[in-house]
Amino acid sequence: MEQMADSAAFALQVTNWFWVIFNVGSALLALIALVHCAVAKAAAFEAIGTLSKGTWVGILALAVVFTSILTQIPFMGIIALCASLIYLLDVRKGIKDIGA
Template sequence: MPEFAAAFAFDVRAYVYLAISLGSALLSVIALTHCAVQKPDAFNAVGTLSKGAWLGILAVSLGLSVLFGLTSPGSGLIFTLVAIAAALVYLLDVRTGFKDLHGGGSSY
């Protein structure tokens, strides 16, 4: 019975790593797509890195997610977490700045 429990734990851990990796790749694609459609002048107005710098960071983030996260889940978890952090910084900081800049905030 303990052998079954150990095998089950390894299977669950592999699925959790896969879910984290897929989520990281999806988050990176969303951030990269949003960055690609923005005007370069908007980045200066928000007061952040240039569009090219963010495209590079997010492209590397997507590459880390796919290369380390999906090909070897578990062993590349640190790279997947770095990719998640980069995408979240863009989405939660820079994208929010764009919304404030364009007046896209809530009316409440």
């Protein structure tokens, strides 16, 4: 019975460490995306036909908040990670392709 309690405690520790690593990585990714978005030219967003720069800054700022401050809500961290990845993999690539 004691071995079962030890394995449950170990599983809980592994789960907690997973979420810590996930949140730190997501927060860094969101911060990188936010900084890139903040220094990009507003005209570049219109040129690629995506949301405005202000909208992306707001979305990514919320992503930073959800992944760094509100870490007790894992589902919001996953949504924030998705928003950061969409920006970095789609919008940033479009901005880079037009040379802005």
